[in-house]
Structures are given as structure tokens and as C-alpha cells.
Amino acid sequence: MSAPTRPPTGPRLAESMLIGGGTEAVHAWLARTAEHCWMRVDRVPLDEVAGWRTEPDTGNIRHHTGRFFSVESLAVDLPGAAVPHWRQPIINQPEIGILGILAREVDGVLHFLMQAKHEPGNPNGLQLSPTVQATRSNYTRVHQGKAIPYLEHFRDTSGHRVVVDIRQSEQGAWFYRKRNRNMVVEVDGDIEVHDGFRWLTLGEVADLMAVPDLVNMDARTVLACLPSGGAGLAxxxxxxxxxxxxxxxxxxxxxxxxxxxxxxxxxxxxxxxxxHVALGPLAGLTDWTRVDGRIAHRSGGFFTVVGVDVEAGGREVAAWSQPMIEPxxxxxxxxxxxxxxxxxxxxxxxxxxxxxxxxxxxxxxxxxxxxxxxxxxxxxxxxxxxxxxxxxxxxxxxxxxxxxxxxxxxxxxxxxxxxxxxxxxxxxxxxxxxxxxxxxxxxxxxxxxxxxxxxxxxxxxxxx
The missing domain is CATH 3.90.79.40 (EvaA sugar 2,3-dehydratase subunit)
Incomplete structure (x- = not known):
């Protein structure tokens, strides 16, 4: 089944960008959502992160399933740089996740289905996130959690219009060759809006960009991959x-x-x-120490690797533990x-x-x-x-x-x-x-x- 014919995308994106306002209603929606979507994050020593193990021969940290991600070391040689050689911890997450946003016309104007979502590293609780934000391990339900809403629209796009579909990198200082599939898929007809989701114009999102810690990184990368509308903004x-x-x-x-x-x-x-880079063992990592249940640089700078226990309401999984990088x-x-x-x-x-x-x-x-x-x-x-x-x-x-x-x-x-x-x-x-x-x-x-x-x-x- 082919997607229906629609007017050109550029002018419609420009029209959506030029319709802003409504931020008070968005903040009120976020406040209502926060009443039942919550998260508690507690620090724990890396040796006590449930479901994760430190390999005795390498010191690398892996999930017991072998999925999600691992924390390893990376040796770097960059001749001519201010620092030409170093070693550091790094997250190795070879899976390609989906960062997807659904789009549809509401009253003749393109809107985008955004999610109010907690993540354990968020400094302020709920943030405006893509419709779907999931690793392969998450959306194949390795964690045995609930199904991810709207995932089917991104795994099978037949009958929809794919506006954006591109693999993009993430932080190259903390991730080893991590990539995510950034997608925007336009749908026709009514879509049930689940609790914690809301249709917004591009202009409404743009207004919210000035609010600290509100529009999350995954939403930003997907929306940046959209054309701006060019001449339609003149x-x-x-x-x-x-x-x-x-x-x-x-x-x-x-x-x-x-x-x-x-x-x-x-x-x-x-x-x-x-x-030149090479993955290797965390054990014996030069200039880094593993003490007090965390991995830190001897200078006290750069970042640390820490463990957390997480409890959450309104998520696919109610509780989990994991390592994290803390800058x-x-x-x-x-x-x-x-x-x-x-x-x-x-x-x-x-x-x-x-x-x-x-x-x-x-x-x-x-x-x-x-x-x-x-x-x-x-x-x-x-x-x-x-x-x-x-x-x-x-x-x-x-x-x-x-x-x-x-x-x-x-x-x-x-x-x-x-x-x-x-x-x-x-x-x-x-x-x-x-x-x-x-x-x-x-x-x-x-x-x-x-x-x-x-x-x-x-x-x-x-x-x-």
C-alpha cells in the first residue's frame, strides 16, 4: 500500500513553524502528567548495580543478557593534537535505536506527537521527547516490560509518508560509534493520543526551546533533521x-x-x-581509578562512571539499574x-x-x-x-x-x-x-x- 499524495512538505513545515504560542497549555499538561509519571533515582556502587556484572578478566561492565550496552576502555592516538594520546572509559552501544516522531495535520496544520518522558539522568524530571525513543533491546522487550506505544508506525511505514529517515551519530567523546535512526513519519486519519503525549506545531516546540532543560536531546536531533521550509518563512x-x-x-x-x-x-x-582508536579493558586504565563504587579521573575532571537504581511510574519498566556517565x-x-x-x-x-x-x-x-x-x-x-x-x-x-x-x-x-x-x-x-x-x-x-x-x-x- 502506497502513501497518499500530499502537498509539498516544505511549505507545510514553514506554516507549522510560524504557528507558536500555547506554551502555558503545554506547561499545564506537563504538570498534570507529572502527577502520575514519576521517577526516583538513587546512586549505588558499580559493584551493586543489579543485572550488571564486572568481567573479572577485563573489568568491563556488561548487562547479564549481553544486550543494551557495555562500559569499556578506549585507547586513542591522535598525533598533532594538544593531547596526542589518552585512554578513557567509553560506552559501547552497537545497537541502532529508533528516535521517531509522528506527524499529522490537525485543522490543516502539521503537528508533531511529542511525549512527556522521564529519564534517570534528567536534572528536572519530565522532558519533551520524541513519540518513540527506544534502543533495540528496549523495543524488542529484552527487559520484559510493556510494549512501546506507536512503535509500529516506525517499524512498518507502509501506507505512511516518511519525511525523515536517517542514521545519525551521538556524542563521540562518550559513545563508541553510537548511531540512532532519526525518523519523522506522517500519518493520516485519527491517532489515539495516549496519556503523556500531545500534538504540537513546530512553532510551539520552538517557543519551548528557550525553557531550560525542557526539549530533550533526542527530540532536538530528530526535529533538526527536518527541512526548515525555506522560502515559506520569507x-x-x-x-x-x-x-x-x-x-x-x-x-x-x-x-x-x-x-x-x-x-x-x-x-x-x-x-x-x-x-587510531582501540577498545580494551577497563582494568588497569591509566589515570583512572575505581574507588568508592565509581570510576573517576585522577584529576577529578572530565566525567565519572557511576551506578544508579531507578524506580518509575508511567514507564514500560517499573524498576531497573544501570551504569551512567556523569560529566x-x-x-x-x-x-x-x-x-x-x-x-x-x-x-x-x-x-x-x-x-x-x-x-x-x-x-x-x-x-x-x-x-x-x-x-x-x-x-x-x-x-x-x-x-x-x-x-x-x-x-x-x-x-x-x-x-x-x-x-x-x-x-x-x-x-x-x-x-x-x-x-x-x-x-x-x-x-x-x-x-x-x-x-x-x-x-x-x-x-x-x-x-x-x-x-x-x-x-x-x-x-x-
């Missing part, structure tokens, strides 16, 4: 900045570099970067943006991380935890400009993936600049947001942090 601009922003989302507007130039640059960086400090994730020829451009960094599937991905201008550089020899380029600028367009603290990271938060910023970089700078290029959209049609070009920032940038388009 009438929304209200000043010089938003005029340049709207122009930058239009496919007809050229950037200072062609997309072919950008692809060639990425390929060149990946080719010249001599990265030290709040990160800064920032785009420097600049109008060039009347079009907004984003200063993009080609960033190498040891857990990426293909060496290097396009990243924000700045991506770091400032406190980490107390232990490292060089401070990130452009960090001081971001932190001292008075030309800040977006500034909100947002959480990272609460299923694996405990209290991971980053300060997401969009800052105007007059900075110049050479056209042949080996690490940085000016890209338009639409060029990001072109790259997001493919896997492993744009990292998870830049995808989140792209959604933050789109949220600055004025709405009615």
Missing part, C-alpha cells in the same frame, strides 16, 4: 537579523562556500587526520554567526572525536566544558569571545541524553560576531543553515551538538 522577518536568518534558510540563497566545497573540505580533514561541569555549546552578503552564516568547526564512526563531523564553533581546560594545555579557540560577548541571540541550558548521562547539561548559545577566518582555514568554514540541512540528509556529517544548535537557531524565526 514573510516572517521583522528586523535585519531575522531577515538574514530567513534568507539563510532558503535553498536559493548561496553561501560563501558551495556545498561541493564544504564536502571536499570535510573529506580532506577526515583524510589527513591520523586517528564534571556544565558545557558551552555555541555558534558564532555573521551576516555575509545579507545572509546569515554559521562558523563551523571540523571536530574529531574518538567515538565517531568516520573520524570528523561538523561541530559548533565552540564545544567544550571550560573547567576541563584546567587540566589541558590549550584553551579552545573563540571560547573567550563567546563568554564575553554582548551580542547574544540565544542562551539556554539544555540537557543531554538522560538515558545514559546523569545530569549532563550544556549552555547552548548563538552569538553574533565580526570575526574573520581565512577562506582556507583548516579547521573552520562559514556555512549557511540551509547547507546544514543539505548535509543532514546524510549520515555522520553534522554532530549532535550542532544539530541541537541548528534547532535553537531556527527557533529565532519570528512567529505569530
Amino acid at each position: 514573510g516572517a522577518a521583522t528586523d535585519a537579523f531575522t531577515t538574514a536568518l530567513v534568507r539563510s534558510l532558503d535553498p536559493a540563497t548561496p553561501g560563501v562556500h558551495t556545498i561541493g566545497d564544504v564536502l571536499s573540505w570535510i573529506t580532506e580533514v577526515r583524510t589527513r587526520t591520523d586517528l 564534571v561541569g556544565t558545557g558551552v555549546i555555541a555558534f558564532l554567526v555573521k551576516e555575509i552578503g545579507g545572509t546569515l552564516h554559521v562558523l563551523t568547526h571540523a571536530r574529531t572525536e574518538p567515538g565517531y564512526a568516520d573520524v570528523t563531523e561538523l561541530a559548533p564553533t565552540v564545544q567544550c566544558v571550560p573547567e576541563t581546560y584546567d587540566h589541558l594545555p590549550a584553551r579552545p579557540r573563540f571560547l573567550d569571545e563567546v563568554l564575553t560577548s554582548s551580542r547574544v541571540r540565544f542562551d539556554t541550558v539544555l540537557s543531554e541524553e538522560g538515558g545514559r548521562f546523569l545530569g549532563a547539561r550544556n549552555r547552548y548559545m548563538i552569538v553574533e560576531t565580526d570575526a574573520d577566518v581565512a577562506a582556507d582555514d583548516p579547521e573552520y568554514r562559514w556555512l549557511t543553515p540551509h547547507q546544514y540541512e543539505e548535509l543532514l540528509r546524510h549520515s555522520f556529517y553534522v554532530n549532535i551538538q550542532a544539530r541541537s544548535l541548528l534547532l535553537c537557531l531556527r527557533s529565532l524565526v519570528p512567529r505569530g
